[in-house]
Amino acid sequence: MHILFFAPYFNQPRGNSTTIKRIVHYLQQQSISTSVIPYLEDDNWNYPDADLFHILHATRFIQWAEEKSFRLNRPYVVTMGGTDINLDLQESIDEEMLTFLNNANYITVFTEDAKEKVEKLSAKWMDKTVVIPQGIWLPWSISTRKEEFSPRILLPAGLRPVKDVLHILPALDRLIYEYPNMSFTILGANLDNDVYREVQKEAGQRKWMNYAGVVPYEVMKIWYDQSQIVINTSQSEGQSLALMEAMAIGRPVIARANEANRDLIRHEQTGWLYETMDRFAEGVHSIVENVSLREKVVHQAKEWVTEHYSAEKEADSYLNLYKHL
Known part of the structure; x- marks a missing residue:
């Protein structure tokens, strides 16, 4: 299985970067092949042949895909975070976004509250909307020293x-x-x-x-x-x-x-x-x-x-x- 991720960022220090690096790291530990297109980092990215797409951040991806004339020709999962759920999709949903989410095989969100907000956008998406909380990835250890709080x-x-x-x-x-x-x-x-x-x-x-x-x-x-x-x-x-x-x-x-x-x-x-x-x-x-x-x-x-x-x-x-x- 080869999964091609589309994430806004990978190399720049953003929250999205941490999320995608963490998911890729733990999938690769299970011998899953992965590739990443950080679509808002403008470069000549390689587009490998993949079995499926996993897309992070719906609204940004739609804008990028339209600009690049990118065609979704594989099954795909869409993960929507706070900016999608709480800001962008609260303003309006155009026909292109409706089609994009209608055709998604799964929509994932981080919390039950986010799932409820997706239901308000379209009840027909509920059967394919799944709550997957983010995991914690700590590549370093932190001291536990006791000291007076300044704070x-x-x-x-x-x-x-x-x-x-x-x-x-x-x-x-x-x-x-x-x-x-x-x-x-x-x-x-x-x-x-x-x-x-x-x-x-x-x-x-x-x-x-x-x-x-x-x-x-x-x-x-x-x-x-x-x-x-x-x-x-x-x-x-x-x-x-x-x-x-x-x-x-x-x-x-x-x-x-x-x-x-x-x-x-x-x-x-x-x-x-x-x-x-x-x-x-x-x-x-x-x-x-x-x-x-x-x-x-x-x-x-x-x-x-x-x-x-x-x-x-x-x-x-x-x-x-x-x-x-």
Whole structure:
């Protein structure tokens, strides 16, 4: 069996890149032949003969395929993430997209909430829509040293409006008076120049805030190692790999209470959820001041994600779909 993947990115450090590299890695461990076309990385890619196609990100692929006059001549699986489900397909679905999804052999999504949103788009897709959660792939180990919490807060997120990376600044502006050694680092690609300029402006006004730019996943170890709290501020999510990774390596997480984050985190059981600045601040206080609760939550989170978000199970689930095509 030879599977040809179409993913927006593979070589550039993006969330999509991590996803496709992980799936390919674990499929290849099962002796499955794979090839990848990173269709938004403009180059002369080789198009091998394949038994089936697996396409990541429906809306971007449709645009690319139209520009390149690419014809789908194999059975195909479509995996739709947060941008597809929560943004692009909420605006409108044209005839080309309807045909593309109607003809897909399977549609996969990361969460039950995403599946419900697909049903609202078209109930007839339900029989072929499958929930396959993302798996955790950690190519490095992280220290478990005990130390006083400053705290050092890390936000891994690309700079675009939906990530809302400056959302918690009002809370942090208050917390700095209680924790004068606090630091706040945003880590991710510049995907929107307006957001980038606003981040640079705000960081320039705060000594404790830093935008560190983009970091390839393979060398994220140092950032996770230095972090003490990992946060997510997104207005909507597909399924946050950064939160899952943080939970797996033993870092406490605070996440905005969007639908995907509520699916992933149980408040004060596997992490902290917030809807207001006060609730965010309460989460920081709880993590820093209540050591026994912090250690309990971190332990439970690590067990939870290890059990429910296995990269091996993820690859097995996709392989099971492929075998039915």
